[in-house]
Amino acid sequence: MSKGLLTTTVGSFPKPDYVVQARNEFSLGRLSRKELAELELKATAEVIRLQEDIGLDILVDGEMYRGDMVAFFAGEPGGNTINGMKLGGLVRSYGNRYYHKPVITGKLAWPGPMTLEMWRYAQSLTDRPVKGMLTGPYTMVDWAFDEHYGDRTQAVLDMAAVIHQEALELDKAGAPYIQVDEPAATTRFDEMDLVSRGLSIVTQGLKAKTVTHFCYGDFARVFQQIVNLPVGQLDIETANSDYDLLELFRGKQFDKELAIGVLDVHSHRIETVEEVVAGIRRALEVVPPQRLYIDPDCGLKTRTWDEATAKLRVMVQGVRQVRKELGID
Amino acid sequence: MLTTVVGNYPKIPDRPRPPKLRSAIARFDRGEIGADELRRVEDEVTVEVIGEQAQAGLDIITDGQIRWEDDQTYFARRMDGFSISGLIRYFDTNTYYRQPVVEGPVRWRESAVAGDYEFAAVQSPAPVKAAVTGPYTLAALSANHHYGSLRELVLALATELRNEVLALERAGAPVIQVNEPAILQQKEDFPLLRQALEAMMDGVRTEAHLYTWFGDIDGVYPQILELPFAAIGLDFAKGPANWDVIARQPFTKKLGLGIVDARNTRLESVEEIVGAVRRASAIVSPDMIYVNPSCGLEYVPREVAQAKLARMVEGVRRAGEVLA
Numbered sequence: 001m002s003k004g005l006l007t008t009t010v011g012s013f014p015k016p017d018y019v020v021q022a023r024n025e026f027s028l029g030r031l032s033r034k035e036l037a038e039l040e041l042k043a044t045a046e047v048i049r050l051q052e053d054i055g056l057d058i059l060v061d062g063e064m065y066r067g068d069m070v071a072f073f074a075g076e077p078g079g080n081t082i083n084g085m086k087l088g089g090l091v092r093s094y095g096n097r098y099y100h101k102p103v104i105t106g107k108l109a110w111p112g113p114m115t116l117e118m119w120r121y122a123q124s125l126t127d128r129p130v131k132g133m134l135t136g137p138y139t140m141v142d143w144a145f146d147e148h149y150g151d152r153t154q155a156v157l158d159m160a161a162v163i164h165q166e167a168l169e170l171d172k173a174g175a176p177y178i179q180v181d182e183p184a185a186t187t188r189f190d191e192m193d194l195v196s197r198g199l200s201i202v203t204q205g206l207k208a209k210t211v212t213h214f215c216y217g218d219f220a221r222v223f224q225q226i227v228n229l230p231v232g233q234l235d236i237e238t239a240n241s242d243y244d245l246l247e248l249f250r251g252k253q254f255d256k257e258l259a260i261g262v263l264d265v266h267s268h269r270i271e272t273v274e275e276v277v278a279g280i281r282r283a284l285e286v287v288p289p290q291r292l293y294i295d296p297d298c299g300l301k302t303r304t305w306d307e308a309t310a311k312l313r314v315m316v317q318g319v320r321q322v323r324k325e326l327g328i329d
Numbered sequence: 330m331l332t333t334v335v336g337n338y339p340k341i342p343d344r345p346r347p348p349k350l351r352s353a354i355a356r357f358d359r360g361e362i363g364a365d366e367l368r369r370v371e372d373e374v375t376v377e378v379i380g381e382q383a384q385a386g387l388d389i390i391t392d393g394q395i396r397w398e399d400d401q402t403y404f405a406r407r408m409d410g411f412s413i414s415g416l417i418r419y420f421d422t423n424t425y426y427r428q429p430v431v432e433g434p435v436r437w438r439e440s441a442v443a444g445d446y447e448f449a450a451v452q453s454p455a456p457v458k459a460a461v462t463g464p465y466t467l468a469a470l471s472a473n474h475h476y477g478s479l480r481e482l483v484l485a486l487a488t489e490l491r492n493e494v495l496a497l498e499r500a501g502a503p504v505i506q507v508n509e510p511a512i513l514q515q516k517e518d519f520p521l522l523r524q525a526l527e528a529m530m531d532g533v534r535t536e537a538h539l540y541t542w543f544g545d546i547d548g549v550y551p552q553i554l555e556l557p558f559a560a561i562g563l564d565f566a567k568g569p570a571n572w573d574v575i576a577r578q579p580f581t582k583k584l585g586l587g588i589v590d591a592r593n594t595r596l597e598s599v600e601e602i603v604g605a606v607r608r609a610s611a612i613v614s615p616d617m618i619y620v621n622p623s624c625g626l627e628y629v630p631r632e633v634a635q636a637k638l639a640r641m642v643e644g645v646r647r648a649g650e651v652l653a
Binding site: 088089090091092093094095096098101103142143145146147150184187188240266 | 339340341342343348351354355358398399415416418421423424425426427593594595627628629630631632633
């Protein structure tokens, strides 16, 4: 692996049409869970091949078997469901998009491994490191209804113990990176302490490098708290805001690893190599290459397979160019 | 004591009931049906949700805002000066809207909601109230790339949205509700809100209500009672401090009592509702209270919304017996 500017992705990849169709057939009762699972494994292998072919350094399993990052742990078919959670009815997310919003119905408890088997499978397909992917306790609670606790703090702390168990399993199995996403963290400025308490429970005693991804929020207002979170790497979206967030790091004490998004995942447009290179150069002004990781702004699941591939190829091309300039290729 | 809702109502039901609107919008987006057919489905679903609200026993209902993609763009799309941009979180929810961007002078072109009101009024067995997003909230949730300050944008929007209120008045709406949730996040802007709403409501004769949600009015009470509205709607689920705040000074308007949590699926018991109604009745005369959910019901699934409204109506009925 290169000595710097390692490339990775945030987690999800677009599902191939045959998986989308199979999930639909399954939900209508026309396909068995076993048949769907076989297609998910096939697609996972394709996603691993694709990432190797593009030349990414740190891989993900692509989440072919997950619908939503919270609902997967809370009752989506195929996954092992956290005790005390279930899927609720349909709620609108935006526009014409709806999802089954999870409900906390009882005391939260770890149900046994939820992501381990698929991580093992993905890692068995490649020599490159595959990240373990979890959703953080604050986001798990914030994006669910609560019919049991009536107290956000207790719900988040119990959830943190559950996610910690899962992280320990991945850690024991040898996952080199464990990513714990908290996209809800920047929703309420007065609860950053709770986000931090939750993450410190999750990451306690792990040997793996830990990563947290954020998006959709007023990052600037909670910058200092985020920088102090108990994880090794922060992953932020920067391409969709012209890399303005990087200015927050200028002149500040920052010794974690930083992953920056150089691809706008909500745009169909394929970035140019020059744009990617310019973004990386800006990031290099605030973080040295050994601590800088390059990835897309967020999960790629809303792009088409072709768009995602094209965007990632541009990203890798841009990274290679900068590595060459730095003499670390 | 009357029962009502705050605004939106879940657009699609759970299985096995068909998600008519979702399917129609998907087909419209793929070019398989035209605007007329989409409109027909919107009408059909509107009639459906009017029926559900009436069946729950509400005294005043809305059209469920079935046609609204969100509170902001439904108005911004019909005005000059706006473009519609990327997804952004709506307050602290996990619901997103496309952010309006102010790129030029804002100008009202045509009514967004008067036609919707007329359609609903014909279909509904109960009186229908119509809602308009207020100038402060529309400005605060948009990106301002044109006006020199938020203040200029808010005042410009107040002038333009006045046309929306007048259109509803001409259409005969018995109650016009103005929504200003954003002021609870930026209370120091209250003088600006007051100036804007006074301009917007000047000369309006229809009964007007001002609704807020996702917070409390500590810091703008009792001044909020001076605004030109007959009723003020408050969220007691996300703003429990409202209980203490309104007890500090006489509440001299009608109160929109948002006591059923429209952001959580936990069903309130009838006893809880009776308790809350009695608590409010000690502060405001019962004939001055509208009991309603804490905000629009779109944050919970359709079946939960129905169940919550049924509980609410039952609780108000029981409270009425106790208070009588």
